[in-house]
């Protein structure tokens with residue numbers, strides 16, 4: 320969809336606001352073109368000595384009254400129109416947000432966060448300006464031009480009016496040439512702003528790492544360069560926009576010289592009065608606005624088009640995970656994977672290659688293996704963050720694709736490797752899993768996740784704000800708050816992705832014991848590097864390079880000769896050394 324179609328559809332939906340602004344503008348145009356005519360009549364009356372003092376005052380009072388009406392109408396149309404244009408901004412932002420919320424990891428892998436933020440702010444502002452300011456300035460400018468030219472032709476003299484039009488084709492040509500450059504320069508400026516945003520976002524997220532690596536100076540220099548590049552691109556766009564002005568100035572001077580020359584000649588010939596020539600020169604002054612409006616409108620439209628060309632592909636991008644499933648409730652049952660193969664986009668090697676397994680409802684599966692083996696990927700497939708290229712995943716004999724995303728994800732509680740906390744209180748972060756959860760329920764799950772005592776020691780207990788991304792909590796506390804949140808969801812399937820890595824083995828054992836006590840038919844998948852976390856699982860699978868290489872009860876695997884047994888002995892030895 321082009322920008323013009325977008326604006327056209329928006330105008331149709333908000334036609335009352337646009338039409339009433341148009342009517343007000345038409346009245347303004349008529350009034351301001353009537354004023355020079357009236358002044359011309361007053362001048363002719365004075366020259367011919369026809370006007371008394373009282374009559375003169377009355378005529379001037381009409382002019383003043385018209386000025387006041389014009390002022391109020393101008394305020395009214397602006398308020399009316401901007402209120403409508405802001406609605407377009409709100410609509411586009413809501414649309415973008417909905418789209419972003421429904422996209423999957425594959426989308427975010429191809430997009431930069433800072434740039435998406437720039438789209439939601441700067442680019443939408445530019446589209447909003449095109450739908451508001453540009454449409455009305457365009458309408459106003461065109462209307463004023465038509466009315467002024469009409470008054471010049473009918474009210475004064477059509478021959479002089481024709482002279483005025485002579486330089487206009489040159490102006491149109493210059494505008495067309497400038498507009499092309501404004502488009503390119505605006506696009507570059509918006510892109511650079513997106514990159515700058517991205518740098519800010521990344522620097523703020525990684526500020527501790529940058530400091531620890533002593534990279535502040537390098538990051539500052541990099542930021543300085545980007546900021547300078549962005550400013551340069553903006554300046555370049557402004558420079559091109561400024562190029563409209565000389566074209567307007569030249570056209571206006573040429574039109575004035577031609578029209579006044581022709582007008583003066585007609586006055587000498589006695590075919591035009593001095594008053595008419597006065598009106599005419601006032602009309603010439605009124606042509607300034609339509610000409611500047613043309614430049615201004617073209618600038619706004621080109622900026623809007625440049626922004627829309629960045630925004631539209633993101634809004635139109637197909638969802639990276641389809642949501643065509645129709646089964647709206649998950650009845651817990653066995654989980655079954657058959658020959659699942661999945662490679663990340665652009666990756667030659669599959670992260671999972673022919674994985675098959677079956678997990679009965681209510682049982683606990685341990686998922687272990689060397690780093691990069693595909694453990695997290697398997698969990699992501701269960702959550703349908705990605706779809707496998709081949710093979711099948713079933714839950715209670717229903718293909719995962721057949722569930723609606725809402726139903727599937729509502730039935731799974733997932734604690735990822737990096738627990739994400741929002742900048743809210745500890746209690747609110749836990750309660751996110753279930754709206755309306757009571758404080759007692761929140762405290763109960765916090766106890767199960769062995770984090771209650773830590774929370775009680777915080778300055779405001781459960782009401783302590785955790786800062787952005789939970790920055791004020793330790794890694795282990797963040798993990799346990801996230802586990803508490805998952806337990807509150809009370810979903811039939813719980814996925815723990817190395818979610819206990821930052822807690823000590825004793826606390827880990829307590830949490831796992833609580834999980835067993837309160838499992839009530841819940842199926843659990845525990846991914847862990849520490850084998851102690853899966854020692855009590857009903858079954859454990861060892862993944863390596865995307866393949867299942869060992870499978871069985873943890874005790875049997877530990878007694879074998881494979882990767883599990885080696886790791887188990889190594890970790891037992893390390894634990895006994897730590898204890899001594």
Ligand SMILES: Nc1ncnc2c1ncn2[C@@H]1O[C@H](COP(=O)(O)OP(=O)(O)OP(=O)(O)O)[C@@H](O)[C@H]1O
Nearest residue numbers: 428663664666670689690691692693694695696697
């Ligand atoms: N978003 C991604 N894009 C491309 N490749 C990825 C992506 N995420 C993971 N991979 C690759 O897929 C493979 C499996 O990764 P995965 O995160 O599933 O391993 P893992 O067993 O969970 O590792 P770890 O124990 O280190 O967390 C690895 O080779 C990894 O490099």
